[in-house]
Amino acid sequence: MPESFLPGGFVNAVVRVGDTVRRPASARTAFVRDLLRLLEAAGWGGAPRYLGVDEQGREVLGYLDGHVAWEPRQPAAVSSDESLVAVARLVREFHDLTAGTPLAGAQEVVCHNDLSPKNTVYRPTVVGGELRPVAFIDWDIAAPGARIHDVAHVCWQYLGLGPSVGDDVAEAARRVRLIADSYGLPDRGSLVTTILWWQDRCWRGIESAADAGSVAMGRLRDAGVVQEVQRAYRWVAGHRDVLERALR
Ligand SMILES: Nc1ncnc2c1ncn2[C@@H]1O[C@H](COP(=O)(O)OP(=O)(O)O)[C@@H](O)[C@H]1O
Ligand SMILES: [Mg+2]
Known part of the structure; x- marks a missing residue:
């Protein structure tokens, strides 16, 4: 069967073969397998099915x-309030399915750890309707974690929290609140701190992996991603009061 390269990956070479996708296996493959099987067994459609390992491993x-x-430019429906609400509910669903399972270990849930529009599949949920999120892909850094970690990552990535938000900080703050409410996050006191934690961790992670010889991370660094994330960090830190006030 012919293989076609799938664009939109930032780390892995991912190809499509018929109705399947092939990704390089990693140290996390067994965990991802168990997680995707758990979600499938629960009848949850928000993740791809795990189908095994091919002859190339x-x-x-x-x-x-x-x-x-x-892609940087997206149809408006992708960033609409309705899509944000649906993303938050999808996250809540898989968190609830993993809570209390051996996969979550001593943590609250299994976190995806890389939730963003580029790892989200959108589809019109009714004929002729607007695009809405229906599934997440790229589960390879999923791991036991706290609910608020994924919720904070969603706020950062789906709202693009950083200088590109522009002057309407109040609107961004309203949408942070919308995500927390739609997820049903009980304790929001540390949500903004957790967004900053992710941003800090992200640029440091790229830097140290690039220094250690990771080709993919070196590419991200060369593309200016470290500075971009640092600017996003400074933006969130600078608007912390407005963001936190909206959550109270
Ligand atoms: N299960 C899937 N179904 C449809 N498309 C997929 C699937 N997995 C990956 N893709 C496509 O391949 C691209 C790269 O996959 P992804 O898992 O995000 O790789 P990376 O780890 O490099 O970010 C995605 O942007 C998406 O377009
Ligand atoms: Mg990806």
Whole structure:
């Protein structure tokens, strides 16, 4: 069967073969397998199916039809309030399915750890309707964690928290609140701190992996991602009061 390269990946070479996707296996493959099987057994449609390992040792996953929002310019429906609410509810669903399972270990849930539009499949949920999030892909850094970690990552990535938000900080703050409310996050007191924690961790992680010889991380650094994330950190830190007030 012919293989076609799938654009939109930032780390891995991902190809489509028929109704499947092949990704390089990693140290996390067994965990991802168990997680995707747990979600499938629960009848949850928000993640690809795990189908095994191919003759080249690659992970085989089910191909999810739809629009993956990896390009900078996106249809308005992708960033609409309705889509944000739906993302938050999807996150809540898989968190609840993993809570209390051996996969979550001593932590609250299994976190995806890289939730963003570029790892989200959108589809019109009714014929002729607007695009809405229906599934998350790229589960390879999923791990036991706290609910607030994924919620904070969602706020950062789906709202693009950083200088590109522009002057309407109040509107961004309203949407942070919308995400927390739609998820049903009980304790928001440390949400903004957790967004900053992610941003800090992200640029430091790219830097140290690039220094250690990671080609993918070196590429991100060369593309200016470290400075971009540092600017985003400073933006969130600078608007912390407004963001936190909206959450109270
Ligand atoms: N299960 C899937 N169904 C449909 N498309 C997929 C699937 N997995 C990956 N893709 C496509 O491949 C691209 C790269 O995959 P991804 O898992 O995000 O790789 P990376 O780890 O490099 O970010 C995605 O942007 C998406 O377009
Ligand atoms: Mg990805």
